[in-house]
Amino acid sequence: MKRAPVRIFLGTRKGTYVVEENAGNRRRWKVGPLSHPGSDVFHVVPDPRHPGTVYANVNSGFWGPMVLRSRNWGRTWSEVATPLLPRRKDRKPDFGEGTDSPSLPLTNLWHLEPGSPKEPRTLFLGVDPHALFRSDDEGQSWSPVGGINDHPTRSQWTPGFGGPCLHTILIDPDDARRMFVGLSAAGMFRTEDGGEHWTPVNRHVATPYLPQKFPEVGQCVHHVVADAGRRDLFYRQDHGGIYVSRDGMDSWVRIKKGLPDDFGFAVASPAASPGRAYFVPLNSRTRLTMSGGFQVMEWSEERRSWRPLMGPQTFPGDFGIHREGLACDSLDPPGIYAGTTTGQLFLSPDAGKSWQQVPYQFPGIHSVTVSSPRGS
Amino acid sequence: MALVRLDAWLGEFGAPRETEAQASDVEGLLMDLESRYPRLRYRLRDEAGAVRRFVRIFVDGRDILQSEGLRTPLGAHAVVDILHSIAGG
Numbered sequence: 001m002k003r004a005p006v007r008i009f010l011g012t013r014k015g016t017y018v019v020e021e022n023a024g025n026r027r028r029w030k031v032g033p034l035s036h037p038g039s040d041v042f043h044v045v046p047d048p049r050h051p052g053t054v055y056a057n058v059n060s061g062f063w064g065p066m067v068l069r070s071r072n073w074g075r076t077w078s079e080v081a082t083p084l085l086p087r088r089k090d091r092k093p094d095f096g097e098g099t100d101s102p103s104l105p106l107t108n109l110w111h112l113e114p115g116s117p118k119e120p121r122t123l124f125l126g127v128d129p130h131a132l133f134r135s136d137d138e139g140q141s142w143s144p145v146g147g148i149n150d151h152p153t154r155s156q157w158t159p160g161f162g163g164p165c166l167h168t169i170l171i172d173p174d175d176a177r178r179m180f181v182g183l184s185a186a187g188m189f190r191t192e193d194g195g196e197h198w199t200p201v202n203r204h205v206a207t208p209y210l211p212q213k214f215p216e217v218g219q220c221v222h223h224v225v226a227d228a229g230r231r232d233l234f235y236r237q238d239h240g241g242i243y244v245s246r247d248g249m250d251s252w253v254r255i256k257k258g259l260p261d262d263f264g265f266a267v268a269s270p271a272a273s274p275g276r277a278y279f280v281p282l283n284s285r286t287r288l289t290m291s292g293g294f295q296v297m298e299w300s301e302e303r304r305s306w307r308p309l310m311g312p313q314t315f316p317g318d319f320g321i322h323r324e325g326l327a328c329d330s331l332d333p334p335g336i337y338a339g340t341t342t343g344q345l346f347l348s349p350d351a352g353k354s355w356q357q358v359p360y361q362f363p364g365i366h367s368v369t370v371s372s373p374r375g376s
Numbered sequence: 377m378a379l380v381r382l383d384a385w386l387g388e389f390g391a392p393r394e395t396e397a398q399a400s401d402v403e404g405l406l407m408d409l410e411s412r413y414p415r416l417r418y419r420l421r422d423e424a425g426a427v428r429r430f431v432r433i434f435v436d437g438r439d440i441l442q443s444e445g446l447r448t449p450l451g452a453h454a455v456v457d458i459l460h461s462i463a464g465g
Contacts, residue, residue, distance in 0.1 A: 038464070062385070062430045062460045063419040079415065084423040105422030 006329050006372040007073060008337055009054060010345070011041035014363035016056050018074040019345065026335050026349030031360045035077060036068065040108075043324055044074075046371035047114040054371075055080075055123070055139070057109035065109045067125070067139055073371075080139035082106070083125060106131075111324070113169035116176035126166030130157055130183050134195070145195045148181060153200060153217045160184030160220050160239070167323060168224050174231060180224065180249060185239070187219035190249055201249035206240040222265045223323040229274020233301065237267040237323070242279055244301070255299060258306040260290055266326035270334030273351065275301040278309070278328070278336055280321045288318040294346060296326075296338060309336070309352030319344070324367035331372055339365030378405060378454040385460060389415040397456075402433060403446040405456060420458065430461045 006026055008019040016035040022028035039060040047053040054070045056077065068077040085106050108128040115122030123135045125142065131149045133142040148166075157164065168182030177194040180201070187202035202219045210218050220239035227233035232248040242262040243252040256262040263284035269277040277299045283290050294315040297306050320341035329335040333351040340346070343362035348355045377396040384393065391413050399405035410417040420431050425446075427433060433440045434457040440448045450456070 061464055062428065063389070064422060064428055066418075082418060084418075105424045105426070 003373045004051075006331070006335065006370060007046070008327075008345070008347075009044035009046060009074065009367075009369045009371070010339055010362060010365055011044045011056065011324070011367035012343070012363040012365050013040055014038055016041045016044050016058075016074065017362060018054075019358060019360075020073075026329075026331075026347070027356065029358050031358065032074065035074060041366065042109060043111050043367045043369075045112050045114065045369050046073075048371070049114060049117050049120045051371075055112045055114075057112055057125075059108045065106055065127075067109060067112070069139060081135075081141055082109075083127065083131075083133040083135075083142035083144070085129070085131060086144055107163060108165065110165045110167045111169055113171065116171055116173075119176060124169050124171075124179075126169055126181065126183075128163040128165040130154070130164045130166050130186065132166050132169070132181055132195075147191065147196045148189060148198045151189070151198055153186070156215075156217050157183060157186035158218070168221065170224065170226050170234075172231065180234075182221040182224050184222070185218060185220035187217050187221050188224060188236070188249055201245075203251040204254070205236070205238055205243055205252050206254070208240055223267050225267050225269045225277065227269055227274055227277070227301070228271040233275075235267050235269055235277035235279075235299065237264050237279060239263070242267075242281070242299075244277075244299070255304075255306075259297065263287075264321075265323040266321045266338070268326040268328045268336070270328040270336075270351070271330040272332035272334050278326060278352075280326060280338065282320070286318070287320055289320075292316055292318070294319050294338070294340070294344075296336060296348075296352065298352060309348065310355060314355050315344070315346055315357065322366050324369075325365055327368040327370045329370040329372035335370070335372070337368050337370055339368040341365065377452075378450045378456050380405065380409065380456045380458065383459045386416065386419070386458070389413065389419050391416055399450055401444075401446065401450060402435065402440055402448045402456070405450060406446070430463045432459045432461045433457070434459070 005021040010017040015037045018032040020030050022030050036058045039058045043057045056068045059065045066082050067080050069080050070077045111126040113124045121138045125133045132145040135142045166183045170180040172178035182188050189198040190201045191198045200217045205219045222237045224236045234245045236243040241254050245252045264282045266280050296309045325339045327337045336348045338346045341364045345358040382391045397405045397408045
């Protein structure tokens with residue numbers, strides 16, 4: 001049976017691109033025209049509940065942040081509502097602004113997450129400054145999620161280099177009331193009641209930039225993904241190293257052994273191959289790949305070990321990658337897609353056995369997401 | 377009536393290149409524009425009401441930052457230019 005084409009969605013420093021598979025084998029690709037020209041696009045995400053629907057978090061340097069939606073795989077876009085931070089008088093903790101300011105403006109839109117299939121019109125949106133919003137009408141209106149935005153530990157949260165952002169949102173596929181969010185630099189938080197109450201879940205994650213070694217909050221989490229096969233298995237790229245949790249984030253174990261450095265930003269895990277996660281370790285000082293070439297490292301939960309997926313000279317050079325820069329499709333074998341901060345798009349159609357570069361020089365890539373049907 | 381000349385890029389939010397507006401100061405003029413062209417709301421100003429960092433507004437050729445900001449008064453025949461600033465790269 002013929003399947004729909006794989007589509008790669010790129011959010012870049014200068015707009016949005018859709019790259020579409022040309023011949024059904026994930027080896028030939030067609031790059032579509034630039035959308036949202038000139039704007040920083042932090043995240044472009046297809047909504048798997050509504051094939052063809054795609055959202056883009058567009059952060060215009062001139063006109064501010066806005067959420068755009070496409071109903072035709074990114075060919076045309078229209079603006080939906082942009083969330084607004086609550087007025088100062090309507091909220092409990094201070095967001096860091098001066099006391100005479102009526103409100104702090106929203107700076108950047110980071111991560112948009114489609115809700116559970118059981119809530120087909122629900123979206124979640126993480127923004128800078130640290131806040132989570134929920135929409136139950138496909139982005140026509142947004143409500144702040146007070147349980148996390150007004151969290152008692154908020155005064156201990158600080159901005160990372162990318163600003164004070166909420167950048168990671170995970171929803172339990174079996175229970176939409178169980179969610180996880182990641183904030184820099186505050187750490188990971190979990191709710192079991194749909195967002196009313198949130199518990200910091202950063203046990204055993206180091207903070208080498210703070211006087212306390214293992215505080216409850218303050219971790220600069222960079223990105224976290226869930227394993228597709230085990231509900232309580234998560235992979236975490238933190239400023240303080242690479243970690244795995246096997247107990248629903250109650251605790252974390254650092255898995256540095258075998259890596260020259262476990263700093264980095266990006267992590268992805270393939271739906272068709274549970275028990276595996278991909279990382280792009282970077283030099284913690286330069287924030288660039290090591291050993292003179294791009295490299296994706298595969299973690300195997302079964303073997304509890306690492307292996308490189310590229311030869312040392314597959315893509316020579318020194319590369320950076322952002323937290324949303326690595327993605328997998330849902331096919332078997334999984335495709336792996338990596339977008340760099342200098343605009344290269346590397347991909348493997350066969351779980352890392354072979355690699356190619358899409359022959360197009362993009363602007364610096366913020367995010368890579370992939371839409372693909374299940375099957376082979 | 378003030379004559380308002382708008383940045384061509386604002387066309388993507390439904391704004392015309394040129395229009396007229398009745399207001400006594402710049403804030404009133406922006407409120408008038410935002411009400412007639414709703415998609416301009418939050419594009420020229422953020423939700424706190426401040427003019428965005430890289431939006432420039434001139435009244436009779438003078439930057440409102442060198443005048444009274446949003447309180448800059450508009451004469452009966454004022455010419456208001458709303459532009460994006462030189463920034464980016």
